[in-house]
Amino acid sequence: MKTDIILAGVGGQGILSIASVIGIAALKNTLQVKQSETHGMSQRGGAVLSHMRISDKPIYSDLIPKGEADLILSVEPMESLRYLPFLAKEGYIVTNTAPFLNIPNYPQLDEVLKKLNTLERTVLFNADELAANIGSKLASNMVILGAATPFLNHINYESIQNGIVELFSKKGDDIININLMALQIGMEIANKVLD
């Protein structure tokens, strides 16, 4: 059993934190993990991408082959579409619908959302707004992670919760709790859509 996830976003949006939490949880479940990420020049407000692979068997390639990603998990709507060649035919897209506007030629948001809506298997929602509602816009990435939890096959929800506790352990209970709340909101939304 393997799960291949494309994590997408813009430099600084916190996709590496998402990867860290899933990674911690996968290892606690004694699964194999490989996770490649973008460093360097692209981090200056550029598109960032992480290939996250989880399996109960040895994983060879650090990169997910095209057409094999079970999930595109994105904190930005346009970025979720950039990696469509990687998505498996039966794969899902879970993405934030709030755009990250740092380029002058960002396409019309309506067009981006329209394109997303033409795809069958999607979970789309405004994670920034939901995170702001609980008092921390920064937790938007954890709302997205929450929405991914139904797709993580051999990693259960509790393991992800523990991953958050571990990752943010040095930052105090307030930060941990807000991120756990964000996770829960995301999970509930995804389950609603999937029903």
Place this chain on the structure above:
Amino acid sequence: MQKVLLGVEAIAQGAIDGGISGVYAYPGTPSTEITEYIQNNKYAIEKKIHCKWSANEKTAMEAALGMSYAGKKALTCMKHVGLNVAADSFMNAAITGVNGGMVVAVADDPSMHSSQNEQDSRYYGKFAQIPTLEPSDQQEAYDMAYYGFQISEKFGVPVLLRITTRLAHSRSVVELNEKLAENNVSLPKNPRQFVLLPNFARIQYQKLIANQKNFIEASNNSKYNRYVDGENKSIGIVACGIAFNYLMENYPDGCPYPIAKISQYPISRKYVKRLSEETDKIVVLEEGYPIIEELLKGILEKENVSGRLDGTLPRIGELTPDSVAKALNLPTKYGWDIPEIIENRLPALCVGCGHHDVYKAMNIAIATYGDGRVFSDIGCYALGALEPYNSINTCVDMGASITMAKGAADAGLIPALSVIGDSTFTHSGITGLLDAVIENTPITIIISDNESTSMTGGQESSAKGKIEDICLALGVEIEHLHVINPVKKNHEELVSMIKKELAYNGVSVIIPRRICVQKNRRDVKLRKVNISNTKKK
């Protein structure tokens, strides 16, 4: 004990556990985190393992060689183009050989994610005629750093450890070995080993040549190289480094073709010969230049070899599991096309970055002279080549802004303007400035100083607090040396300053100085943590 590590972190941990006494490096993607990991490692801090940044890769390599001379184990690391800077030292370290073990870790960047070329450092290993290691995964990256020092000490030469971006920045579980002790200080047994006067150098070079057969023997017996037999002899596959993983990704239940897995060079003759004898044709999978492919094919093409040269694999860029699948005529999958509305999101200068103010002023100041006279350099400010500024005309290698501006001015392009960062200036700009000062060449040099090595993540810059003194000491006239804070209210002043110096028929240096916004944010955070820690005590 197990740890989840990036490929670069695995090298760092392997070197720490292998008993290094120091790491010497200049930051460069994708190699930076090797040194940063050691700087932040508790054990390394306790042991006082040297880990301060060097001014450039050449000073780093030489310091590592000095530590090796004194009998201790030293790691030096850099990106591929950094090895060009250190090449003089590197090539000659192969001749002197080592006393304490020395590993040169070099991270190549095929596909040029953060670099100006995709040169393959395995050529340097071959050029210097020393053993070269190329891990296929994070575990091998760890093991090779650990054992690299032992190989180095066994053969008395530096060892090149080459990785590429993909492995450098991908993490996985790594099994750690027991920690080895550092060496004590001990002088080389032969007092002339490191004295490369021609007479002595010839003797040392003879030793290196005589050692070649031992290196090949070591490759034949290396645990990182192996022959995996397969039933289908129509193809034999040479899989170098990370390419082995892309191959196995396509055959998770076993590859039907025989494979020579290569991770230690010079390439094992034993396995290649066997492949040639037992299979109809050879396919070479290698991350980087077609080095092995060219070697096997030769000019006479007596062997049926394919790979990057004949289009079986793309000639440029990094390998992927898909490109390897196509090379072996395996079916590949595909999701959906990227919709046309998707725009590129190129890296850009941060909001609030001082380079914005510099380019805004510079564009106005230089407008009357016409286009094509701004020579820039390697760093965040190279993004000034893009919209909205389109300010710079060159970005070639570390320090080339000053020297190219000089050459262009010598050719008659007067005035010529140079834009360089603080860290790049101390890396390789100082000697170029000296050239210009000696001839009083009419160039204006803007050292856009953000007090940080920013593109690689905000490391301490060797230039900090020293630039004016350096310029004056080199002979820049004090009336033509200016420091200014590049903020909005100083815009007019900066414009007129640049204009005035462009009109001066000699060397001028303008230093717009404002700390990098990212560096500042991190420093503030760090100070807060320090204050709260002090309070706790």
